Amino acid sequence: MKKSVKINGLLNVFQRCCHILIPLLIFPYLTRVLGAENFGKFSFANSIISYVILAAMLGVSTYAVREGARIRDNRMALSQFISEVFSINIISGVIAILGLVGIMFFIPKLNEYDVLIYIMSLAVPATILGRDYLNVIYEDFLYITLRYIAIQVVGVVMVFVLIDKPEHYTIYAGIYTFTMAFGYVVNLFYTRKFAPICFSFNSNLKKHLKPILILFCGQIATTIYIQSDVTMVGVFKNDYDVGVYTLASKIYILSKSVIYALTAVAIPRIVYYLGAKEVEKYNTFSSRLFDYLFSITVPFAVGLFIFGNETIQLIGGVEYESGALSLQVLSIALLIAVLAGYFCNAVLVPNRQEKQFLFITIVSAVANVGLNFIMIPKLGILGAAITTLISEVIVVVLSFKESRKSLKLVVEKKNFVLTILGSVIVVVVCSLTKAAVGSLYIRLAVAIPLSALLYFILQIIFKSNLYSISFLMKIMKMKK
DSSP states (O other): OHHHHHHHHHHHHHHHHHHHHHHHHHHHHHHHHHHHHHHHHHHHHHHHHHHHHHHHHTTHHHHHHHHHGGGTTOHHHHHHHHHHHHHHHHHHHHHHHHHHHHHHHHOGGGGGGHHHHHHHTTHHHHHHHHOTHHHHHTTOHHHHHHHHHHHHHHHHHHHHHHOOSGGGHHHHHHHHHHHHHHHHHHHHHHGGGTOOOOOOSOOOHHHHHHHHHHHHHHHHHHHHHHHHHHHHHHHHSOHHHHHHHHHHHHHHHHHHHHHHHHHHHHHHHHHHHHHTTOHHHHHHHHHHHHHHHHHHHHHHHHHHHHTHHHHHHHHHOGGGGGGHHHHHHHHHHHHHHHHHHHHIIIIITTTTOHHHHHHHHHHHHHHHHHHHHHHHHHHTHHHHHHHHHHHHHHHHHHHHHHHTTTOOOOOOHHHHHHHHHHHHHHHHHHHHHHHHOOOHHHHHHHHHHHHHHHHHHHHHHTTOGGGOHHHHHHHHOOOO
16 A cells, blocks of 8 residues: 555656646647637636536535545445435536526527537536546546546647637637546446446435535635636626636646645645654644745746746737736735645645635635626726735635644744745846846746756755755655
8 A cells, every 4th residue: 555655646746747737738829829819718618617517516526535435345335325426416417507508598698608618518427427536436546647648648639730720719629628528438438347336316315415515615615716717807808808817827827736736745644644643743744845835936936927928928929918917916826825725735634624624715715706896897807816816815814824723833944034035036037137138038048947046056055954855755755
């Protein structure tokens, strides 16, 4: 099991990296070929479908993994349990699809996107039938990773071969749906080896529905918190604004995912210390992880803020330049979001404080939506970015307050000071390069590696303990 957990941890990191790198590979091409308006149409339709998939899944995946893993050695019991929750999932999926049809009928604006929405809605039944939670229950992460990479590679090839005109945004919707749905269709046959599953009219609703709905509420809050900006920009503004803001938001989300991967890798170690009741080691390791995240995120956010315009142009082109200010606001939110993610996912959840986590997520989601109604009509996409920043501040404040009950966080002053000094160096290098070099590509090619090199040289000269080999090995080491 020790070896298995290590391998699964590495596979998880590798899959996250692919999840980040593949969009970065095709985004510059897509945003230029489709244009901001058509890319915005796709993004708006995708935000609608994400809500439908959320409603269709109803929190079943999380519940199935949590409860199914406990009985996975009892094939008969697992088969009965999965059949019951799968049946509930089918019912919720039918209701969600009927709800989508009703929404399309009663909201005329959505008819402008009907082709896109209907194409992408094919992912709903595929997600339900795929039952990917069975792979997670049996820790079959190698299959999950290989399946993901294979399908995404095919999708990338299809993008470059089939999409070369702005009006091909409907084709891209089909390719995007294929990359989501085809893996689940394959999984429908693959998972049959784990346990026989069938639709059951006796789905034991009384037992399963309450915990499923509790988990569903948390997922609703999280999805609204993530997706409401794009959806509401589409409601209050136009497709061009949606396309521009989607690009800025994607850069923010992907950047956050890169840094969060470090937290995800460290969580099994944190849970191990908690399970073994090694409180001192837990506090020490968690505090060092906080220092490490802080030392990476601050210079990264500073560089993204200074080169906000250049980053937008590099990935999207001049047409998306109006999103630079929004990206700069989101770069500030990035630092807050990483710390908020640390307190929520590396402290509250491992300490079984799910109710507090749910409360915080709901508060931030309500604040996000409420502020969007005020800010977006007045400030457009800049208002959407500002609401994201405010929501992240709410999360970090509330999660930090709750985390103090279960973690004795000790921030080393030396690490803090070196991070700030190093970030000042990043500011100086990036600002001077921006002023002296005219070419966008040369500017980034010089400033990014030079500022990173000087930052790490400073850490080494003053003997920062955050980048020692021993600490990195502790983070990568998985133990059951």
